[in-house]
Amino acid sequence: MIWQDWSQVLGFYLRQLRKEDVSTMAKPALMIRHQINLGFAVVLVLALLTIFAVLEWKVKPDLIEQRQERISLNQYALIDLLDAKLGQIELLTSTIALKGTNLPKDEVLFRSLFPPLFNNHGDPTIAGGGIWPEPNTFTPGVERRSFFWGRTGPEMEYYDDYNDPDGKGYHNESWYLVGKQAPNDRCSWSNAYIDPFTKEPMITCTVPMKENERFVGVATVDMRLDGIADILSRYGKENDGYVFALDANNKAISYPESAVTFSPYRNTLLTATELELQLPWLQEALQASQSLQDSRLITIERDGVLNEAAYVHIIKYPQVDWVIGLVVPKSKMTAAADSMGLFLMFAIGGLLLVVGIIAAITARNLLGKIQQTTTQIWELIEGETTQELTVDNMNEVGELRHAVNAYGDKLKSLLTRLEAIQDELVQNEKLSSLGSLVAGVAHELNTPIGNALMSATSILGVKQEFVHKLEKPITRDDLNQFLTHVDEGTRIVERNMARASELIRAFKQLAVDQTSDLRREFDLHHLVNEVLLSLRPTLQRLPHQIDVDIPDNMQLNSYPGALSQILINLINNALIHAFASKEQGRIQIYATQSSTDLVHITVRDNGAGMSYDVRKRIFDPFFTTRLGQGGSGLGLHITFNLVTGVLGGRIEVKSEPDKGSRFTITIPSTAPEHEGVSGQNSV
Structure with a gap:
């Protein structure tokens, strides 16, 4: 079985040699139909590569740049929207400051006139507000005389806590002190903070009150940040991403709540550093926000919220010194280019496919006779037929068939020689293996047979010597000595012949195994x-x-x-x-x-x-x-x-x-x- 297996493999190898010999006749090596198919494939690949190159190096960068410009415009539009929202609060605060300056200093008048103004028709974004006169200016001799209202549902409720004589004094607060240096026609916005009573994030607008250019106090409106955060959140979703915002003190005004943990019992907003720990992929953008002057675009390899690569566009909001960042998926930026590329590839690829089919049909008709000739040649090579190829007309195909017939005669004689060499190699390998086995048998049997022969010779010598002793009277000692020698010798012969028998059995089994396909x-x-x-x-x-x-x-x-x-x-x-x-x-x-x-x-x-x-x-x-x-x-x-x-x-x-x-x-x-x-x- 062993020799049959490798003989079959050798035969297959020889058939491969036949194919190689036949294939070397034709030049060029590629057949015409292969050249047509290859040429079509090359054209198709080059067309697709050209489309891909144009998309990657021209169309996609241009579309991405346009998309970035659109996002930048959207960012400025968002700032305009925030300006309008904050402008309403600023106008309301300026109106209250002007009335607080011009109205008579009457406590009953103030407490009846200003609540509707602060309520602003039930605007929920206004958390509260107040009028904060300078000490001794509203009522001479009274250092603290302020008016503060806080929202309780749809109405405003008056609070007198800031007038407590044992308190810190509102005129020492930062939002009050900033009004002393602020212009009359604009609001000074505080940094974002969490109100200690309502636990809501908010900012405060401060407008100074002046009489004849003399500072007489400030008017304030506290604005909830929930509305701003909602605007930013909707803006992020409209762009298939999300938004984060930081105030001038690097406190987080807005962030993706699904990815950030925030304790409702905190009295302070999250800082940019804390945000970095929970959103590490925004680290570069958050750090760039601290020194941002206008706007900047940053690329993220993988965003943890969007779960893909993303762009971050950060922009400075100078009105309140905020930084607003819009995070959008990179796939959205390139979606138009990818869609266009896919369309072009399908369109041009389909067109080329139709052209290729037409070309293939035409080539098939032209190459029909050559294909028929090729089939007959391979039948000859594979041994399925021994007939020579028929030559009808001495055109190019006829000349090819005539040349094949001539070469076939030469090839047959060559194959006969190769088959003879194959048989010789098989026999040489088999004889080599059997020769090694015979050498092993001879070598291993030499020792036990030699020992048995030596012992038998010794027994023969002892026997002849004992025969001579029988001519005379022998003693019991002579008989015992003879029997001992014979016993030892026969035992040696028995052991060595048993060893030889065992070796012969082993070699016989090995010989059977090597020359048969026996399974055991x-x-x-x-x-x-x-x-x-x-x-x-x-x-x-x-x-x-x-x-x-x-x-x-x-x-x-x-x-x-x-x-x-x-x-x-x-x-x-x-x-x-x-x-x-x-x-x-x-x-x-x-x-x-x-x-x-x-x-x-x-x-x-x-x-x-x-x-x-x-x-x-x-x-x-x-x-x-x-x-x-x-x-x-x-x-x-x-x-x-x-x-x-x-x-x-x-x-x-x-x-x-x-x-x-x-x-x-x-x-x-x-x-x-x-x-x-x-x-x-x-x-």
Whole structure:
């Protein structure tokens, strides 16, 4: 079976040589239909690459730039919207400041007139507000006389807490002090803060009150930031992203609430530093916000909220010294370009496909006769026919057929010679294996048979000497001595002949295995020992060492002949190639068995190793690095076919120059059944 397998492979290899020989006749190497198909494919690929290049280097950057300009315009439009919102509060505060300055200083008048103004028709964005006169200006002799209203539902409620004489005094607050230096016609906005009573984020607008250019107090309106945050949130969603905003003190006014944890019991807003910890992908944008003068675009590799690459456009809002950042997915920026590219690729690709179909139909008609000729030629090559090609007209096709007929005659004679060489190589490999086996038999039997012969000769000598003694009277001691010599000699003969019988049995089993496809159960350790026994004459002449580490009772139901041939080939491969320039080498053979009933057999050497170029071709037939020096190039090819075919396994090799080689064979403990293999010997 072994020789049949590799003979079939050799036949296939020879057929490949036939194809290569035939293919070298035609020039150019590519057929016309292939050239047409290749040309069409090249045109299609070049067209698609051109579209891709134009999109990537021109269209997409231009569209992205336009999209960025749109976002920038949207950002300024957002600022205009915030200006309008804050402008309403600023106008209301200025109106209250003007009335607080011009009205008579009457407490009853103030407490009845101003609540509707602060309420502003129930505007929910206004949390409260007040009029804060300078000490002793509203009522002489009274240092603290302020009027503050806070929202309670739809109405405003008056609070007198800031007039407490034991309190800090409103005229020492930062929002009051800023009004002393502020112009009359504009609002001074505070930084964002959380109101200690309502726990709501808000900002305060402060407008000074002046009489004849003399500062007499301030008017304030407290504005909730919920409305601003809602505007920013809607703006982010309209752009398929989200918005964050920081005030002048780097406090977070707006942020993606789904990704940020904020305790409702805090008395302060989140800082930019705290926001960085929870939104690390915005670190660069948040840090850039601290020194931003106008606007800037930043790219994020992966945004944690959008789960993709994104752009961050940050812009300065000078009215309140805020920084507003809009985060949009990068895919939205490039969606138009991608859609256009897909459309162009489908359109141009479809057009080219139609053109290609028309060209293929035309070429098919032109190449019909050539295709028919080619089919007949391949039938001749594959052996499906031995008839010569018919030549009708001596045109280009006729000349081709005539040349093929002439070349076919030459090729037939060449194939006959190759087949003869093939048979010779098979016989040489077989005789080489049997020769090694015979040498092993002769070498191993020499010692026990020699010892038995020596003992038999000694018994014969003792017997002749005893016969001479019988001519005279003998003593009991003479008889006992004779019997002792005979007993010892016969025991020696028996032991050595038993050893010879055991060796003959082992060699007989190995010979049967190597020359048949018999499947049987066997012990792996015992089989390896039999293989090494057959190689002992060769190994004893060499200084190399072989170590075996295989557990006892590792039973296989497989093909011992194939496995023996594999081991012999791998050992010989190491002796011939790995140790060619090494004085003393070492071969290790060890095996393990996994829980999935797979057996792993490893043959490892510390020899010369192999380069990548050699390693990738070692299983090719007739490949050898020692051509003409004892290497046929068939050993590892046969090994590969036996492992993957007969034994139903796989073989792996790891090797580097000067680091040795390791062949690992993985086979099932129960080999697969093969058609035609029955358990009968077939030599």
